[in-house]
Amino acid sequence: MVTPLNTPREVRVAADQHGNPLAVSIRNRQRRVVRIRNVWRIDDEWWRQEIARRYFDLELSDASVITVFQDLTAGKWYRQRY
């Protein structure tokens, strides 16, 4: 059996009107986004099940740094190491 590693985990994100994250809820605790370090987009596999993601490297109020992305086809947010 093959189990993919580093699968995306759904996460609650509050974003502004431009889709930039303002706060992330991790283990039921809100952490404010202090800085967006990097933003990039991935579009792939449009010929079968389209993958369109906008990734953000975020610096949070507890000094941690995480990577999240928004699935642009469904609108949901996920956390994933890149």
Next chain:
Amino acid sequence: MQTLCLFIPHLPVQWERRKHPELARAALIVGGFPYERTAVLDCSEEAAVQGVSPGMPLRQASHRCPGAVFLPADEAGCAGASGEVLGLLDRFSPAVEPDGPGRAFIDISGTEQLFGPAGDLAGQVSRLILRQAGFQSRIGVAGSKFVAGIAASLASAGPLIVEGGRERPFLAPLSIEFLPLAPEATAWLKRLGLRTMGQVAGLPLNALDSQLGRDGLMAHRLANGIDQRPVTPGPGPDTLAETLSFEQPLGSLEALLTALGRLLGRLTPRLRSRYQVCHQIRLCLRSGDGRAWPHTLNLKTPSDSRPGMLGILKRHLEAASFPEGVSEIHLVLAGLHGESGRQAPLSTGTKGLQAEALQRLNSGLRERFGRNPLKRVVEIDSGSRIPERRVALVDPDAGG
């Protein structure tokens, strides 16, 4: 007994402003974002004058003060700041009792020889808290914890000192809301027309005893300024701190790291002597004009290693810039706890031995659990732009 009560008003707001000096004059509301169904934890004076108060729903607060900056509550940060303040109070007396976030009692009996009269000592405490922790504080001094606590909450810029024997007249005009009673008991006293502690103090003891029992007796004693509870020192502060000041501000990262190395050189032996590891590093860099850059770093693996922590600080500071130079470094090791265990390497570095060790582990686990919970990490498509397509776990017996 002479007791000093230190009270840091609006600790959540002061803590956020310490982290973000640019918010010094902003209307600030702490507790969450306006769309959340929670309440205001604390707010700045700028928000309070527009009708915002703690306990109010955040949505309502955003209507009353639309220009306010909303921030989620940072309980861990505030607790850490309280611990830091407790660590500073240790310098004045060995008997320091924490009393919730931003509040502490100190037994200052017999400290006149060291620090002078109570007023001088209060001034020293408040200046130290402002300089080292960056918090404005209020101080009350009295012969008991109850009166000192109320004095601190009523104090303004200077300390409020209630001289011995003046407790009862000091308390008399104050509201019964100050008495530590259940809301029902306070409501009952109000229904009887009792509004001030002076009125409660003048009641016959039997009347309060028959109506409120032990709480009534306690209220009567406190309203008369009688409180014999001693200051009970809490557990030692969960932090270790050191400060270095420089006449010439440090301008380069190398100089900063050398200074941090010196501070860690003092702190880590103390940490090891307690058989503890540290979970969090708090760093406050101060420029010559008093501006502060606080940083909090949570360690993935708790550590007592000087090089390890210095490496983490280096990586963090490389991205920062300090154009005005650094004239003071305050370094705190926090989240201290005993080292309960450390992940040992799964096997030795030698290839043959590694395979043999894994084989042994494999059969041991299979024997114990009936199946092998170990998996092998294999590369699927290491260059994929989609992270979950790069590596996967497979059964160790599978080929490939």
